[in-house]
Amino acid sequence: MSDEFVTVSVGGTNYSAFESMSVTAAFDQAARSFDLTIAAEFGKAGTAAVFKAGAALEIRTNGDLLLKGYVDHFKPSLGPDTYTIGVSGRSKSQDAIDSSAKHKTGRIEKKDPVKIAKEVSQGINVDITTDQQLEKVEAYQVTPGETVFRCLEKMARAQGCTVTGTADGGMKVTKAGQKRHAGGLFEGRNIKVGDADHDWSNRHSEYTVKGQRAAGHGKSALELEAIAKDSGVNRFRPIIVIQRDDTDDKKIKKRAETRRDKAAGNALTASITTQGFRDEGGMLWEPGHLVWVESASLSIAQDMIIKSVSYSQSGGSGSLARLDLCDPRAFGGKGGKGNKSGSDWSQGSDAASDG
CATH class of the missing domain: 2.30.300.10 (Baseplate protein-like domain - beta roll fold)
Incomplete structure (x- = not known):
């Protein structure tokens, strides 16, 4: 199917008089983005009022939602014989990406990453969901000034997940490769x-990760080390990675395997x-x-x-x-x-x- 009828709903009106449009959705980005070059269908002043910075909008194609969000930039441009209007923005999740996390005590215990993110984002109109069985975090301490997204992303990444932006403007903690497209x-x-x-510039024959426990003594706590080998690299190219955060034997092995697999995938x-x-x-x-x-x-x-x-x-x-x-x-x-x-x-x- 190649025929698509794209509409932009803004200010209670469906708008389709644009010279160009693009919507970008990335798996590793928590917000979708859009760019429009539009005609002054409502007159210059009227169009500026409808597409003003901060305006809420939806973009659909053949009725299917591509993006629900807000205008970040309204950029009119005047030339000797031309007048163009550029409009760009991001999905609703931008508010969780840009806004600082707020919590009375700053410390949350024994809750999963999604529940923690919801707790530090009260008042922000962004749905945060997951399709994964997330483990509870023993204790999370909010760093003053860090955003809601950064809180969530750190915890999600630690559990091997990614925070992605959804068409309806939400953020979802998920993993790639769970669904397949028809055909190819x-x-x-x-x-x-x-x-x-x-x-191949970033692939190595073996990945050695070294780290320490935050508490404890002896080799089992202070000299943790794991090695993951990439048999696809046929010459000796070792790399050593230092794990700065508190770790244990299981975590350090997972870090080595993840580093190897990501390098091979990228x-x-x-x-x-x-x-x-x-x-x-x-x-x-x-x-x-x-x-x-x-x-x-x-x-x-x-x-x-x-x-x-x-x-x-x-x-x-x-x-x-x-x-x-x-x-x-x-x-x-x-x-x-x-x-x-x-x-x-x-x-x-x-x-x-x-x-």
Whole structure:
């Protein structure tokens, strides 16, 4: 499906007189963003009043919600023979990203990250949800001035999760790769433009993480060390990482494995533009979903994660979706299922060992 009718609802009016539009949703970003170049449909003063900075709006395509948020910038520009209006902003979750966490005591005990985030964001109109079984945090101390998002992101990351922005303006604690798009992206079929980066510059043969317990004594507390090996790197390229936070044997091994897997995942990225906003099943392309990518020219034939998607319309190009993709390991997933991208992308998944 390539025909999309995009509408912007603002001030109680549905607006579609724009020269160009784009909405970007990234899996590792807690807010979606938009950019519009619009015509002065209501006259210059009237359009300025409708799209004023701070105005609430919704952007939909064929009735499906892309973004619910606010105008950050209203930017009129006057030339000798031209007059253009640029409008940009982010989804509702910007308030949790930009606003400081507030709590009477600053200390919250024995609650999961979502409940803690809700407690420090009272009064901020942002829904915070999760589809994961999150562990309770023994104790969280709010750092004066830190934002609601930063509180949540730190705790989510510690549990192997990501905070992503949703179309309805909320923030969701989740993991990538839980859902799959229908069909795929194929050279000669629906890949309009594409490029890839096979980048080994940050891969290492082994990752050694060292750290300490905040309390205790002896080697088991003061000399913690774990090693995770990447068998896909065929020459000796070691790296040592110092864990600054309080850790234990289990955490330090997880850190070593995560560092190895992220490096392997980020070593294979691609950007692909396809006609239309949807997969073969009619679903909007969604960040965090798996999609099969097959292109001999890009040397890719495997599952990839959609890291971000930009939906755009302008001029005579119609509706385009630009998908930024990476190997699933970049977000804690397994190596691409059915991987045919070559032996270069093989990687051992052995557990980290004691140093």
